[in-house]
Amino acid sequence: MTQTETDIEGTLLDEALIVSFAELTRLCGTNGRAVKLMVAEGLLRPQGCQPDDWRFSGDEIRRARLAVRLQHDLDLNLAGTALALDLLDELDRLRTRLQALELLAEQRRR
Amino acid sequence: MQYKDYYQTLGVARDASQAEIKRAYRRLARKYHPDVSKEPNAEARFKEVNEANEVLHDPEKRAAYDALGNNWRAGQDFRPPPGAGSSSGFHFEQGDAGDFSDFFSSIFGRAFQQGGGAREARRRRGQDQTIRLAIDLEDAYRGVTRQIRLDAPEPDANGQRSTRSRTLNVRIPAGVTQGRQIRLAGQGGPGLNEGPAGDLYLEIELNPHRHFTADGRDIQLRLPIAPWEAALGASVTVPTLGGSVTLKIPEGSQSGQRLRLKGRGLPGTPPGDEIVVLEIVTPPAKTEAAKEAYRLMAERLPFNPRAELGV
Numbered sequence: 106m107t108q109t110e111t112d113i114e115g116t117l118l119d120e121a122l123i124v125s126f127a128e129l130t131r132l133c134g135t136n137g138r139a140v141k142l143m144v145a146e147g148l149l150r151p152q153g154c155q156p157d158d159w160r161f162s163g164d165e166i167r168r169a170r171l172a173v174r175l176q177h178d179l180d181l182n183l184a185g186t187a188l189a190l191d192l193l194d195e196l197d198r199l200r201t202r203l204q205a206l207e208l209l210a211e212q213r214r215r
Numbered sequence: 216m217q218y219k220d221y222y223q224t225l226g227v228a229r230d231a232s233q234a235e236i237k238r239a240y241r242r243l244a245r246k247y248h249p250d251v252s253k254e255p256n257a258e259a260r261f262k263e264v265n266e267a268n269e270v271l272h273d274p275e276k277r278a279a280y281d282a283l284g285n286n287w288r289a290g291q292d293f294r295p296p297p298g299a300g301s302s303s304g305f306h307f308e309q310g311d312a313g314d315f316s317d318f319f320s321s322i323f324g325r326a327f328q329q330g331g332g333a334r335e336a337r338r339r340r341g342q343d344q345t346i347r348l349a350i351d352l353e354d355a356y357r358g359v360t361r362q363i364r365l366d367a368p369e370p371d372a373n374g375q376r377s378t379r380s381r382t383l384n385v386r387i388p389a390g391v392t393q394g395r396q397i398r399l400a401g402q403g404g405p406g407l408n409e410g411p412a413g414d415l416y417l418e419i420e421l422n423p424h425r426h427f428t429a430d431g432r433d434i435q436l437r438l439p440i441a442p443w444e445a446a447l448g449a450s451v452t453v454p455t456l457g458g459s460v461t462l463k464i465p466e467g468s469q470s471g472q473r474l475r476l477k478g479r480g481l482p483g484t485p486p487g488d489e490i491v492v493l494e495i496v497t498p499p500a501k502t503e504a505a506k507e508a509y510r511l512m513a514e515r516l517p518f519n520p521r522a523e524l525g526v
Binding site for chain 1 (some may be wrong): 241244245247250251340343369377378379380381383384385386388391393394395396397398399400401402414416423426428429430435437465483484492494
């Protein structure tokens with residue numbers, strides 16, 4: 106058994122982070138064709154017109170990786186993946202609102 | 216090591232058809248997929264389901280598994296028959312057999328032991344991994360260093376499996392929001408045949424807070440106020456993540472009204488706001504003086520709170 110300890114600062118995948126088409130492809134562990142198909146489906150919305158100019162934000166990286174995983178693990182097609190991602194986003198928004206409302210209700214009871 | 220009942224994992228009979236196995240696997244994969252599921256232990260269940268499917272969907276592996284006999288029960292102490300796993304020649308589809316259990320490896324071998332053929336000797340990048348990291352809202356506001364311990368199997372010089380334990384002291388920057396990911400390059404699963412390691416992604420989950428809820432960088436607070444503060448206006452002290460501030464409540468305020476403290480949410484470009492939701496609370500009428508005050512209000516303030524209901 107080996108043991109190591111490391112101090113580390115990661116990369117925050119937020120709006121401030123911008124990556125290229127090639128970098129996104131690498132981060133997703135997929136190929137350029139798969140990324141182009143996701144853009145064509147509207148599942149990813151890079152800035153720029155041509156693949157060489159495309160710029161993806163940190164949140165697009167999260168979406169793209171999630172899309173690749175869902176396609177692979179659940180054998181989803183592209184349209185189904187896009188729908189799943191939109192529904193998951195909506196679910197997150199609703200959970201956030203529900204949590205806020207539940208806290209309000211709980212505070213009233215306290 | 217413990218015997219695993221793959222049929223039980225997928226909830227199918229031992230004589231289930233390939234179509235039944237596929238259907239059961241698909242259903243459970245959707246249910247426990249860690250990106251979709253909020254079930255407790257979703258990730259562990261998803262791995263078990265995948266491992267069961269890896270064996271049962273492949274007629275050769277299924278036959279080898281069935282050959283162990285059907286007198287085993289899940290969790291029973293299991294010793295592999297001599298020779299199992301060493302030169303099985305089984306192929307792995309995703310190269311993620313390293314994720315499977317010792318029980319699996321004892322029958323089908325380990326991915327990283329398959330050094331023989333040209334196909335297996337290919338350098339392969341390690342898998343990316345994602346772990347959820349729960350932090351308090353205060354830590355998201357200020358930034359925090361969190362210690363993460365990772366134990367990963369690793370082949371030693373003799374090709375046996377040993378454990379590599381790593382501790383990462385990860386700096387979480389100020390202003391992370393719910394669901395935000397942090398990428399730690401090269402800290403994921405180890406590569407195969409000297410391939411590079413995968414990346415580790417931390418997904419931030421904010422712990423529930425007693426007073427605040429977060430929506431992106433905006434923070435919401437329910438602020439109880441007295442009826443006279445609402446009616447007459449007042450300056451009151453309000454907690455924010457960065458400490459107390461003074462908030463001016465306009466006269467004639469009502470419950471449910473929202474006031475915005477600009478830039479008092481989670482930091483960022485731009486920083487979030489604190490949304491203060493006013494709620495009028497009434498003082499109890501326990502003393503004679505308090506009762507008298509309420510009677511006086513009833514007398515002096517002609518007011519029908521139910522006018523909107525038409526009664």
